[in-house]
Amino acid sequence: MKYQSKYNPLFFILLLVIPGAFSGCKKYLDEDNRSNYTQENYFQTADQAQAAINNLYASLRTITDGTGTYAESPYMMLEFPTGLANTEVGQSQYNNTLRTLSANSDNNYFYVWWTNSYNAIANANLAIERIPGINMDAATKKRMLGEAAFFRAFYYFHLVRIYGDVPLLLKPINASSPELYPERAPLASVYDAIVSDLTTAETSGLPTADVSGKLNVGAVKSLLASVYLTMAGYPLQKKENYQKAADKANEVITSGAYRLFPTYAGLRNKANKNLGEFIFQSQYQVGINTSSVNQAFLPRARKITKFSDEVGAVTPAPEFYNSYEAGDLRTQEQQFFFSNYVSVLSGQTVNFGSQYIFKFFDTEAATTAQSDLNWTFIRYPEVLLIYAEASNEAGGPTQAAYDAVNLIRTRAQLPNLTGLSQATFRQAIWREKYHELAYENKVWFDMIRTRQVYNLANGTFDNFVGHALPAGQVLTDKYLLFAIPTREINNNKKLTQNAGW
Numbered sequence: 001m002k003y004q005s006k007y008n009p010l011f012f013i014l015l016l017v018i019p020g021a022f023s024g025c026k027k028y029l030d031e032d033n034r035s036n037y038t039q040e041n042y043f044q045t046a047d048q049a050q051a052a053i054n055n056l057y058a059s060l061r062t063i064t065d066g067t068g069t070y071a072e073s074p075y076m077m078l079e080f081p082t083g084l085a086n087t088e089v090g091q092s093q094y095n096n097t098l099r100t101l102s103a104n105s106d107n108n109y110f111y112v113w114w115t116n117s118y119n120a121i122a123n124a125n126l127a128i129e130r131i132p133g134i135n136m137d138a139a140t141k142k143r144m145l146g147e148a149a150f151f152r153a154f155y156y157f158h159l160v161r162i163y164g165d166v167p168l169l170l171k172p173i174n175a176s177s178p179e180l181y182p183e184r185a186p187l188a189s190v191y192d193a194i195v196s197d198l199t200t201a202e203t204s205g206l207p208t209a210d211v212s213g214k215l216n217v218g219a220v221k222s223l224l225a226s227v228y229l230t231m232a233g234y235p236l237q238k239k240e241n242y243q244k245a246a247d248k249a250n251e252v253i254t255s256g257a258y259r260l261f262p263t264y265a266g267l268r269n270k271a272n273k274n275l276g277e278f279i280f281q282s283q284y285q286v287g288i289n290t291s292s293v294n295q296a297f298l299p300r301a302r303k304i305t306k307f308s309d310e311v312g313a314v315t316p317a318p319e320f321y322n323s324y325e326a327g328d329l330r331t332q333e334q335q336f337f338f339s340n341y342v343s344v345l346s347g348q349t350v351n352f353g354s355q356y357i358f359k360f361f362d363t364e365a366a367t368t369a370q371s372d373l374n375w376t377f378i379r380y381p382e383v384l385l386i387y388a389e390a391s392n393e394a395g396g397p398t399q400a401a402y403d404a405v406n407l408i409r410t411r412a413q414l415p416n417l418t419g420l421s422q423a424t425f426r427q428a429i430w431r432e433k434y435h436e437l438a439y440e441n442k443v444w445f446d447m448i449r450t451r452q453v454y455n456l457a458n459g460t461f462d463n464f465v466g467h468a469l470p471a472g473q474v475l476t477d478k479y480l481l482f483a484i485p486t487r488e489i490n491n492n493k494k495l496t497q498n499a500g501w
Contacts, residue, residue, distance in 0.1 A: 105486045183494045259380070290371060304343045431459070
């Protein structure tokens with residue numbers, strides 16, 4: 001039997017979310033399976049439209065939820081090939097083959113990213129087609145259509161960077177649709193669709209901010225700035241988009257809606273969800289949906305928390321930790337990293353013997369074994385660095401670009417940058433992105449976009465192709481894209497495989 005679920009819009013029926021799930025800042029998403037609904041008889045009321053949109057928010061958790069195998073989660077796919085992450089879990093074959101650059105097209109991450117993204121896109125397509133026909137408040141309708149457009153762009157932006165040319169599906173598909181087995185669309189066409197959707201979302205009446213975690217216009221502008229920056233780099237190299245990226249990032253900066261937390265502890269404070277420097281997050285709440293991220297980053301089996309399994313799935317490469325500048329606050333104990341912790345079980349300090357990632361540590365979960373820290377997709381420091389890089393590429397260093405980077409460096413207790421050439425400033429910005437946004441799924445995409453990789457030993461940048469990771473594996477042009485999943489190619493003969501896979 002051919003497997004067709006990736007393009008089947010009836011997945012919308014299986015993943016419906018109850019209306020009103022975002023009615024307050026502490027109400028989150030529950031799933032409501034109602035098998036009596038079909039795509040033909042749904043989308044009759046405003047509540048049903050809201051449920052469809054809520055489902056798109058719920059889809060974000062597929063990026064940080066597990067893949068059905070031990071100590072493996074989709075976001076990890078984007079960390080291990082960077083060379084910045086190790087693991088203490090030997091049986092995690094999908095993590096380990098990416099870390100050693102020995103993966104093949106059967107790696108389950110490739111399949112999970114593909115299917116989860118297209119399921120979300122199918123749901124967005126249904127919402128975009130059906131919500132206009134509902135008799136409801138016009139402003140609310142416009143906002144919902146903007147939200148659906150944003151999510152479609154969000155998932156296509158991941159797909160096009162992970163796989164390159166991908167099927168571009170902008171309408172609902174059913175079993176009789178000619179697009180049921182689509183061909184790969186040119187990369188430029190996918191980016192055009194992404195920009196179009198984000199432009200739609202930008203003008204849809206979204207709020208400036210929303211503490212409940214709903215989409216805000218700052219998130220749309222921030223993602224659009226990232227898209228423009230990516231389009232200016234490889235493989236499109238539409239360099240005129242550097243200025244567009246700078247302008248869009250500057251709109252976020254000058255809006256006054258976002259600020260850096262005074263200390264890094266703010267990143268782990270649950271009172272800060274969807275506030276401050278958190279521009280766009282996936283929502284978690286104990287009792288409804290808990291997060292496995294904190295548990296994944298815990299030192300393996302050190303018994304410092306009440307989690308029955310401290311996983312050690314992602315650990316920092318020592319070479320990366322050592323690449324930070326001397327005196328960088330982010331390297332100090334319990335800032336971005338930690339090397340010991342007072343066990344909540346024994347009350348004794350447990351020394352790990354090496355550094356682990358503290359950036360996502362949930363202190364409360366250490367005693368409850370249930371974490372609901374949000375996962376952050378867009379954080380204000382990224383926007384500052386996009387602005388600095390894009391404006392530098394468009395016209396060289398400016399004081400505004402220095403100011404953007406130096407905000408981040410000041411919090412890290414590092415000296416301001418000043419008086420650099422365009423090339424030197426470029427690399428300084430890239431290094432700052434590595435150090436500030438580490439383990440947030442940003443580095444891999446920057447490596448692909450710039451075709452440059454941070455040399456941890458000497459602080460310079462190497463060409464992507466030929467760069468040796470700390471463990472000795474060498475990046476080849478094969479890894480400029482990940483593999484189209486074997487199961488997808490077997491199911492759809494119109495799909496072709498990426499080079500080298």
